[in-house]
Amino acid sequence: MKIHHQGSIFKPPITSSSSPSPLFQSQKTHDDSPLPLPLRVADILLFDDKDDDVLDELLMMGGEGRCRGWQRSSSCYPPHRIAARWISGLRRSKVKESNKDELGGDGIVQVRRSMKGLNEQDSRNSASEITVSEQCNREATVNLGVGCCLLHLIAASKNELDKMLEMRMQMEKLLENVREELRKKDGLSKPSNVCAYSTTHIVDGPDFETQLSPQIFTSSYVLPGSSAITVCDHSLRWETPMQEECSEGMDKLEAELEVELERLQLHLDTVDNSVKCPQKKGRWVTNEDIATSKSQTGSSGEVVAFVFEDQAAGSEEHRGVPPRELEQRLHELLESRQQEHIRELEAKLECLEHKLREKEMEVSWWKDTARLISRHLPGSSKFSSHHLAKLLNFQQSNPPEQPNIVAIKSSQRVLFTFCLVAEKIYRDKTHQRYKNNKAMAEGGSGSEFTLDSIRKSLIRQEDTIVFCLMERARFPMNSALYNQSLDLVPGFSGPLVDFIVQETEAVQAKVGVVYKNNKAMAEGGSGSEFTLDSIRKSLIRQEDTIVFCLMERARFPMNSALYNQSLDLVPGFSGPLVDFIVQETEAVQAKAGRYVNPEENPFFPDNLPPSLVPNYNYSQVLHPGGASININKAIWDMYLNQLLPLFVVAGDDGDYASTAASDLSCLQALSRRIHYGKFVAEIKFRDAPHDYEPPIRAKDADELMKLLTDERVEKMVKKRVEKKAIVFGQDVSGSNNTDNKHYKVDPSVVARLYDEWVIPLTKRVEVEYLIRRLN
Ligand SMILES: C=C(O[C@@H]1C=C(C(=O)O)C=C[C@H]1O)C(=O)O
Incomplete structure (x- = not known):
């Protein structure tokens, strides 16, 4: 059996105590004290004689450093020391024997010397009795094997003992920390900042396993200065000499932490287990973390605790989270x-x-x-x-x-x-x-069928009758109109007046009402006295017509549907109902020769039927160039969009035909008055052609406007029409009571009508006429 010197594994023994071997350098405990590796059989076998002292030192140190229970004494060597001595002796004897074989020396002496290593005192007494033989050597080899096994068992036991010692040291340190923690808690009364589900370290064989076990462990602590989580196990109380003190502190701390944990758990259940506090730094501690920190394996990465870290970077002090702060965080969440x-x-x-x-x-x-x-x-x-x-x-x-x-x-x-x-x-x-x-x-309710209401209606009709007579009085008898034998209208047998009335009523019949307005069809300028004064007299007379027409229109509400562009109320006619009535009426009146009169201008001149009656010999005073001027479109827009809303009430009574007829009367009266500007301009031009010719030739409208304007007359006109609205529009009763301030049309509206539209439009017609006067 050849023993190799395995220098690659085991370095030569230390020569100085201050310089620990690499073995010692490889492991350190938490308190930086060297922790030697367990003694191995190979180590013992590798020792030489000259290493005896070193071996002794090693064994001594191992005993002192790791096994305090072992005391060195001459009578009580530890087993591994005896084995080492014995093996060392065997090895020396074998070496001597081999030397003797080679050199021819005495083998007895060699054996004796080898036995000296086992027991020096006994070897001297029995040396003479021992016989050196091959059989003895074999027995020694067998013994050597048995010894090796024994040494292996010893070494294994030694390792277990070392582990237990290490655990004991850790537990002592843990208990020390716990006591320190308890002291701090007593002083500060702060709970732990680690809220954890407990972990259990169950001793099961030589290794520890980390498992979740809330039944046994309910508290976890983070050691100061370390991220490792160490578990305090009640089952290990027997190991501490201060078990009673520790038990009390642990119970107290455990109770506090339980309360805190319950509170936190309650809040977490309320909010959401998956929600993490975004404002505060913290982390969920898993048993993987724990395992890593404890350098143990077999973790599953399951979350077992949420650790709130201090906001201050690098803060190593982990104190309990104050309840107020905890509540605040949960409140924020x-x-x-x-x-x-x-x-x-x-x-x-x-x-x-x-x-x-x-x-x-x-x-x-x-x-x-x-x-x-x-x-x-x-x-x-x-x-x-x-x-x-x-x-x-x-x-x-x-x-x-x-x-x-x-x-x-x-x-x-x-x-x-x-x-x-x-x-x-x-x-x-x-x-x-x-x-x-x-x-x-x-002057009455109108809708009530009572004698009083009928009388009120009769009173209103007095106005119309008076006004109609006034209108009719503008014309002479004109007997031909009523002559039975004069068939003035081809194809119509009867007086002309019959034709006109029939045709007009036919138009009214089309819209379902009886034509009530007996207004004279045409005024028929006499032309006999064509002077500015006579023209102005005609304009004054027309004021009455206009005021009266406005009062007639004021009897009806707005009746907006009459003017609605999108309501095609008449089958086959596209446009507002008022357009239909005006067009149809103008067509009838055109047949009766209305628009042969130079004073009349149709609102719908297109497609008008020709006059069916013999032409009346209207004096042709107007210059042909300006006779056809027609600004009825502007008058129409002004009347419907600006004037009408000023003097009619809102509403809809459905009497659209009467309303439209009234509108047509107003429009025709206004159109006649405004287009009378042609006559005014003609007479002014005739009166002062030298003044008008230059601006006419120059087409200087502004200059012409200045020339024809008479502000004094305009002022009188405005004043007069307002007065007429007051006079004509007031309710006339039998008494002299003039307190009634109700007018059929607001007088100020009539004045405004003239000021803003009638006079300006009249002058516009004048200017346009004059511009064309020299054509
Ligand atoms: C019609 C005339 O011409 C102008 C227009 C007026 C009018 O429309 O009432 C009044 C005076 C003049 O400024 C006129 O002189 O009478």
Whole structure:
């Protein structure tokens, strides 16, 4: 058996105690004290004689450094020391024997010397009895094997003992730390900053296993200055000499930590186990972390604790989180979640509001449609209600939908219902206003069929009759108009007046009303006295017509549908109803020769039928170049869009034909007056052609405007028409009471009409006429 010197594994023994062997350098305990490796059989076998002292030293140190229970004495050597001595002796004897074989020396002496290594005292007494033989050598070899086995067992036991010693040292250190912690807690009354599910270290054979076991361990601690988590095990109390003190402290600390853990667990359950506090730095400790910190294996990475770390970087001190701070953190967490929830709800609300606005617009559209239908179709009020009810039923017949959609639909229904009510209120109010308006115009309620109301209506008709007579008085008898034998209209047998009345009534019949306005068809300028003064007299007379026409129109409410572009109320006619009435009336009047009169200008000159009556010999005073000037479009726009809203009440009474006829009277009166500017301009030009010719040639409209303007006359005109509105418009009663300040048309509106539109438009006609005067 050859023993090799395994220098590559075991370095030569140390020569100085201050210089530890590499073996000692390889391992250190936590307190930096060298922790030698367990003594191995190979180490012992490798020792030479000369290493005896070193071996002794090694064994001594091992005993002192790791096994305090072992005392060195001559009578009580440790087993491994005896084995080492014995093996060393055997080895020396073998070497001597081999030397003797080679050199021829005495083998007895060699054996004796070898036995000296085992027991020097006994070897001297028995030396003479021992016989050297081959058999003895074999026995020694067997003994050597047995000894090796024995040494191996000893070495294994030694390792186990070393481990136990190491554990004991760690536990002592742990208990020391726990005591320190308890002292700190007593002083500061702060809970631990480690909230942990407990881990269990179960001693199972030579190795420790780390497992989750809340039943046994309920507390974990982070050692100061270390990230490792060490577990305090009640089952190890027997190892500490201060077990009672430790038990009390542990119980107290454990109770406190349990309370804190329960509180934290409660909050965590309330919030969410998966939510981590974003504001505070912390980390979830897994048993992998624990295993890593303890240099142990077999971890599963399961989360066992959440450790709040101090905000201060590098802070090594881990103290308990104050309850207030813990509550604050949880409060912040809850608050952030609530704010997030509020934001979600706000977004949903905004979406709903947007949808609601859309539905409101839809409802508004339906409301307008229903209102128009209710006004313009027979039985309309029933229709609107029925139609909307049908709509509501349609809404209700929809299949069940999601709650938010149902809410929108129900709000729609509420809005529809509201629209129905609003529509009714609106109609009632309009009707009441119309009745009031009629009462104001007629001096009575009008709608009541009583003697009083009929008398009031008769009083109103007095105005019309008086005005009509005044209008008729402008013309001479004109007997031919009534002559039975003069068939003035080809194809029509009868007086001309019959033809005109029939045709006009036919137009009115088309729109369902009787033509009531007996206004003279045409004024028919006499032309006999064509002077500026006579022209101005005509203008003054026309003021009466205009004021009276406005008062007639004021009897009706606005009747907006009459002017609605999109309501094609007459089958086969595209456009507002007022257009139809005016066009048809002008056509009849054209047949009667109205527009042969140079004073008259149609609003719809296109496609007018020719005059069917013999041409009246109107004096042709106008210059042909300016005779065809027609600004009725501007007059139409001014009347409908600006003037009308100033003196009629809002509302709709459905009497569109009468209203349209009244409008036509106003429009024709205004058009006549304004286009009278042609005559005014002609006479002014004739009176002072030298003044007008230069600006006319220069087409200097501004200069012409200056020349023709007479501000004094304009002022008188405005003052006069206001007075006429006061006189004509007031209610005339039998008494002398003049307190009644109700006018059929606001006098200021009439003055404004002249100031803003009639006079300026008249002068515009004058300028345009003059511009063309020299053509
Ligand atoms: C019509 C005339 O011409 C101009 C227009 C007026 C009018 O429209 O009332 C009044 C005076 C003049 O500025 C006129 O002189 O009479």
